[in-house]
Amino acid sequence: MVKQILVAILLLPAAEIAAFVLVAALIGVTGALLLMLATTLAGILVLRQAGRGGIARFRVAVADAQITATEMTVPAS
Secondary structure, three states, X not given: OHHHHHHHHHHHHHHHHHHHHHHHHXXXXXXXXXXXXXXXXXXXXXXXXXXXXXXXXXXXXXXXXXXXXXXXXXXXX
């Protein structure tokens, strides 16, 4: 099982490069690069928004004393 996971992790970059080459062949290199940039920016915005919400909930919980030191180490769901 572990061996299969390691092989999958090692093959992932090759699969991503192959997918990019395929998309570039279909829509052009410029279009593929713009699409890659757009998805990167969308991911950054999603992570930023999710991060802000988590930090805001943490601050409210600490300010209201609803959280203890042991609870802080448990990842929020």
